[in-house]
Amino acid sequence: xxxxxxxxxxxxxxxxxxxxxxxxxxxxxxxxxxxxxxxxxxxxxxxxxxxxxxxxxxxxxxxxxxxxxxxxxxxxxxxxxxxxxxxxxxxxxxxxxxxxx
Numbered sequence: 001x002x003x004x005x006x007x008x009x010x011x012x013x014x015x016x017x018x019x020x021x022x023x024x025x026x027x028x029x030x031x032x033x034x035x036x037x038x039x040x041x042x043x044x045x046x047x048x049x050x051x052x053x054x055x056x057x058x059x060x061x062x063x064x065x066x067x068x069x070x071x072x073x074x075x076x077x078x079x080x081x082x083x084x085x086x087x088x089x090x091x092x093x094x095x096x097x098x099x100x101x
Contacts, residue, residue, distance in 0.1 A: 024054055027054055027063060027083045028052055028054065028063065030083075030086060031052075031063040031065070031081045031083055031086060032049055032052070032065060034081050034086050034087075034088065035047070035049065035065050035079045035081060035088070035091075036049075038079060038088050038091060039069075039077060039079075039091070039093065042091075043093055043097045043098070045069045045070070045093070045097055046069070046070040047067050047068065047069055047070060047077050048067045048068055048069075048070050049065040049066065049067035050066060050067045050068070051065070051066040051067070052064060052065045052066070054083065061082055061083055061084045062080050062081065062082060062083065062089065063080070063081050063082075063083050064078065064079070064080050065078065065079050065081070066078045069093075069094075069097070075093075075094050075097070076092075076094070077091070077092060077093050077094075078091070078092045079091040079092070
């Protein structure tokens with residue numbers, strides 16, 4: 001009986017509501033645009049993001065994106081953006097593109 005309730009709590013507690021999913025999508029869209037703009041304004045490159053992770057607020061209130069410079073899939077970029085302030089905390093780009101910085 002204890003095992004059953006433990007599994008039930010994990011399953012129910014692990015499910016996100018529609019509201020949480022909608023909020024995460026809003027965060028992703030806004031933060032992604034901030035990231036795209038950051039690379040364009042600071043490095044004069046267009047980027048494509050392939051992966052992202054929205055970290056829980058008790059960890060860091062950050063969205064992480066990983067991708068590449070458009071047209072150059074071997075040139076990886078990544079960026080961390082606060083989803084509270086939507087400011088960039090850290091960005092990574094290949095060294096040869098740092099000239100514009």
